[in-house]
Amino acid sequence: MPSLKSLRNRISSVKSTQKITKAMKMVAAAKLRRAQSQAEAAQPYATRMAAMMAALAQGAASNPNAPKLLVGTGADKRHLIVAVTADRGLAGPFNAALSRAAKARVRALQAEGKTVQLFAVGRKGRDSFRRDMADLMMGDVNFVGRKTVEFKDAEAIADRIIAAFNDGQFDVCTLMFNKFVSVMVQTVAETPLIPAAGGPANDNQRPESDASGSADYEIEPDDGSLLDRLLPRNLAIQIYRALLESSAGFYASQMTAMDGASRNAGDMINRLTMNYNRTRQANITRELIEIISGAEAL
C-alpha cells in the first residue's frame, strides 16, 4: 500500500501535467483557427490558378514540345517523394502516420524496380526517414522557430525541386501531406507535382477535345511561354497549399491529442484521489482500533 505522502505527491504531479496539456490544447486551438483562416485565404488563388492551368494544359498536353514540367520526361523510372510533416511532436499519430505512409510508398515503388528519393519538409519526417532511409534523402527543409509558413517558403521548396528536375535527377514527383478533413480526421493525401498533367498525353484523344479548353481564351504572349511561367508558380502553390493544410492538420491533431491527454489525466486524478481517501480512512480506522483495544486491555 503506497503511503499517503506518495499518493499526495502523485496527485499533484498529475495535476500539473494536466495543467500543461490543457494549456497546450488551448494554444493549439488558437493556432488551429489561425492556420485554418490562412488556408482559407489562400484558396481563391489556388482555385483560379487551377482553372487557368486546366484551360492551358488541355491544349498543350498534346503538343510534342510541351514543357517537361507539364507532361514529364516520358519516363517513369526515378521518383521523388516530397513528404510534409510537422516540426514538433505531441500531436498524436500525425507525424507517424505520414512517415509510415511515405515509407510504404517508397517500398512499393522500390518493389516495382524504381529508384526513389525523398525530400523531407518538417523536422519530424526528416528524423524518421534518416533512421530508416538515410541513403534516399535528397534534402530537407524545416520551419523550426517560425510562427507561420509563408508563400516564400513554398516557393523556395518549389525552386529546389524544379532545379533538381531540370538537372535530370528524377522523372516523377509526388507530394505527400496530411490533408485536413476535419478537426478529428486528417488523412494522408498524395498529389502529383511533376508531371502536372497527370501522366503523358494520351494519343487517342481527339485534337478537337484537347483544344476546347484553351480555344475559348486568347493567350498572351503564347501558350508555351505562359506555361513556362505558370507551371513553376503552380508547383509552388500546390506546395503552399499542402504546407497550410498540414499545419492546420497538425494543430487539429495536437488539439485532439492534448484533449485526450487532459481527460486521461483527469481520470487518473480521480482514481488516485479515491485511493488516497480510502487509504486515509483505513489509517484512521486502524488507529481507532489500536486505541480502543489499548483501552480495553487496561
Add this chain to the structure above:
Amino acid sequence: MTLALEIISPERLLLARQVSMVVIPGTEGDLGILPDHAKLITSLRGGMIDIYEDDEIIDRFFVSGGFAEITETRCTVLADQIMKPSEINRETAMEQLAAAETAYREVDEADTTAWRNASDRLITAQARIDALAHE
C-alpha cells in the same frame, strides 16, 4: 456596366469590387480592360495596376508579375507580389534594381529560361522604382 475585378495574391484575396475599367501591365504591353472584353489569359510584367471608376483612377497597386484571366464580366489578377506604391521602400527597391542589373549583365543569353527570368527581374525592379513616382 461594370467589371468584377479580383486581385489575389497567393496569401489572400486582396480586393474584389466592381470597377468601370482597369489597366493591367501585360508582358506584351499595358492592357485596358473594359466590360465585355474578349476572353484572355495573359502573364503580367512588373508594373502598375490602375483601377478606374468613371474615368478617374481611384486606386493603384504595384504588382511584381503574375497572371490575369479576363472574361466578359470578370478580370482576375493573380499577382506574385502586390503592394501600394506607398509601401515600397526606396532603398530596398534600389538594391533590388542594382542586383537585377548585375544578374542581367551576367546571364548567359543562350540559356533562354535564365535570360527570361533575369530580364523579368530587371523589368520588375525598374517598375518598382517607377512606381515610387506615383506615391
